[in-house]
Amino acid sequence: MDAQATKDTPHDGGATARRLLLVGLDGATFDVLLPLAEAGRLPVLAELMRAGSHAPLASTIPPITPTAWTTVFTGKNPGKHGIYDFRELDPATYARRPVHVDRHRQKSLWDLLGVRGRRSIVLDVPFTYPPRPLEGLMLTGYGTPRTPGTRFTYPHDLTGLLPPELHDQIRVALPAHAFDRSRAFVDEWRAIMDGRRRLLAHLARHEPWDFFFAVFSITDNMAHVFWTFLDPAHPNYERAEAPAFREAFLGAYEQCDAALGELLAAAGPDVNVLVMSDHGFGSIYTRQFLFERLASGGFLQYSGGQLNVRGRLLRLLLAAYTRAPFLREMVKALRPGGKQLLNEGLRRTGLMPENAAVDTARSPLLPTDFGLQLWVNSRDRFPQGPVDPAERAALLDRASAHLRAATAPDGQPIVAATYRGAELYHGPEAAAGPDLIIELANFYRPDGGGARNPHLEGGHTPQGIFIAAGPDIARDARLPEPALVDLAPTVLHLLGEAVPPDMDGRVLAGLEAAPRPVRRGTEPAVRDDQRETADFTPAERAELEDQLRQLGYL
Numbered sequence: 250m251d252a253q254a255t256k257d258t259p260h261d262g263g264a265t266a267r268r269l270l271l272v273g274l275d276g277a278t279f280d281v282l283l284p285l286a287e288a289g290r291l292p293v294l295a296e297l298m299r300a301g302s303h304a305p306l307a308s309t310i311p312p313i314t315p316t317a318w319t320t321v322f323t324g325k326n327p328g329k330h331g332i333y334d335f336r337e338l339d340p341a342t343y344a345r346r347p348v349h350v351d352r353h354r355q356k357s358l359w360d361l362l363g364v365r366g367r368r369s370i371v372l373d374v375p376f377t378y379p380p381r382p383l384e385g386l387m388l389t390g391y392g393t394p395r396t397p398g399t400r401f402t403y404p405h406d407l408t409g410l411l412p413p414e415l416h417d418q419i420r421v422a423l424p425a426h427a428f429d430r431s432r433a434f435v436d437e438w439r440a441i442m443d444g445r446r447r448l449l450a451h452l453a454r455h456e457p458w459d460f461f462f463a464v465f466s467i468t469d470n471m472a473h474v475f476w477t478f479l480d481p482a483h484p485n486y487e488r489a490e491a492p493a494f495r496e497a498f499l500g501a502y503e504q505c506d507a508a509l510g511e512l513l514a515a516a517g518p519d520v521n522v523l524v525m526s527d528h529g530f531g532s533i534y535t536r537q538f539l540f541e542r543l544a545s546g547g548f549l550q551y552s553g554g555q556l557n558v559r560g561r562l563l564r565l566l567l568a569a570y571t572r573a574p575f576l577r578e579m580v581k582a583l584r585p586g587g588k589q590l591l592n593e594g595l596r597r598t599g600l601m602p603e604n605a606a607v608d609t610a611r612s613p614l615l616p617t618d619f620g621l622q623l624w625v626n627s628r629d630r631f632p633q634g635p636v637d638p639a640e641r642a643a644l645l646d647r648a649s650a651h652l653r654a655a656t657a658p659d660g661q662p663i664v665a666a667t668y669r670g671a672e673l674y675h676g677p678e679a680a681a682g683p684d685l686i687i688e689l690a691n692f693y694r695p696d697g698g699g700a701r702n703p704h705l706e707g708g709h710t711p712q713g714i715f716i717a718a719g720p721d722i723a724r725d726a727r728l729p730e731p732a733l734v735d736l737a738p739t740v741l742h743l744l745g746e747a748v749p750p751d752m753d754g755r756v757l758a759g760l761e762a763a764p765r766p767v768r769r770g771t772e773p774a775v776r777d778d779q780r781e782t783a784d785f786t787p788a789e790r791a792e793l794e795d796q797l798r799q800l801g802y803l
């Protein structure tokens with residue numbers, strides 16, 4: 250790849266000024282998308298793949314929404330932006346709070362484009378709340394508290410740009426309904442997508458822009474609720490309601506395809522288009538497995554564990570929940586009120602097989618809510634931590650070996666890999682990051698081969714999708730293992746702008762039909778404003794935790 254250092258001069262308005270449309274389908278996977286496209290159900294995406302190039306897209310490790318999207322729009326690894334999870338742990342008190350994007354000072358694509366006079370429209374992109382002033386428009390996505398008076402757009406009043414019938418679209422694109430297996434949940438998402446389709450097309454047609462970035466979360470949300478009805482290896486596949494739920498889930502991809510079609514029509518032909526997902530989706534072992542496995546090795550301690558009888562009872566319950574799919578199905582089928590009662594009961598008795606019940610004073614490791622990232626509870630990082638910092642390396646070795654030795658009933662490994670924080674993350678926030686990171690194996694086989702495995706459920710997987718098409722894009726390019734971190738530099742390059750020196754990703758080689766040299770900027774993409782780091786109000790924090798509960802994350 251050619252590279253030449255140039256000054257960060259404003260864009261010269263030359264032949265490289267072609268506009269760019271970036272569309273995210275949260276959690277979309279080729280395992281679903283390709284068979285649907287072949288069946289003729291995704292005409293717009295199929296045409297983009299035919300006219301351009303596509304490849305699997307490596308997510309961040311772990312493939313978690315806040316980490317992944319922040320990497321997309323900064324072009325930086327989590328060691329620089331420090332967004333490791335939905336919530337973060339206060340080392341002094343062990344309290345967990347929703348992570349605030351003001352935590353990082355990394356410039357986003359629209360910050361970089363704005364100073365060069367390029368205008369961005371940014372809609373429904375997760376973890377962009379609170380919106381800062383930008384050259385363009387923004388309506389923030391997942392991670393926006395829906396509390397009265399919360400300002401989630403820039404400029405504050407967008408209604409002046411819209412005809413009256415679109416005024417009710419100035420809202421966060423997230424259902425109010427519980428994420429449950431109900432027609433009402435599906436219908437609410439359908440209605441949101443219908444409104445979004447009209448809003449996006451209107452803005453793309455009537456507002457000036459150089460960079461248009463929109464994300465659809467429906468593909469992720471539907472997968473969280475309905476995935477087991479899609480996997481032929483899961484017993485749910487043949488339940489009476491399965492065909493309807495399967496269709497609801499596949500319909501989400503069709504709605505995205507239709508919205509994308511209208512957006513492309515509104516944008517006009519002279520636009521480069523990138524479609525991507527922040528991670529894939531697939532059948533993985535239940536996440537409760539991780540907590541049970543770690544507890545059985547002594548790496549997690551639960552409150553109440555000091556009482557022998559209670560500890561044994563806890564162990565038994567954890568094992569039952571992990572091994573008995575009907576129990577999990579019962580919990581999933583509960584109405585929201587019943588689920589809340591059950592959760593409260595488990596929490597009160599200290600029998601919740603999750604993070605809330607970890608005894609932080611005694612537990613050698615501290616997991617995130619998913620259990621995919623773990624911190625050593627050592628005294629040098631956590632003032633009350635029980636672990637001697639000198640024991641850290643040996644403890645991590647033992648925990649890794651214990652996790653990697655776990656196998657499913659059919660003998661397959663459950664954990665695909667474990668990583669140390671230092672292997673994955675580099676930058677000023679790397680030291681605050683997790684010590685051990687777990688990658689689960691993905692068991693999904695779209696052709697349906699293999700024995701029934703009732704333990705599998707839907708979850709995030711490391712490979713998302715990448716599709717590119719447009720006047721500057723090569724046809725059937727062989728792309729060298731594209732990753733999320735490559736998107737920001739690639740977007741800047743396609744827009745004719747220089748790539749800042751501190752972005753970790755590369756401009757994707759081979760993507761352009763007629764490759765131009767990559768221009769390297771000299772100025773780091775870090776904001777220098779001295780603004781105090783903001784935090785959520787108690788009401789906003791409570792609302793965000795409700796959203797995480799709604800998704801089944803807490």
Ligand SMILES: [Zn+2]
Nearest residue numbers: 275276314527
């Ligand atoms: Zn996601």
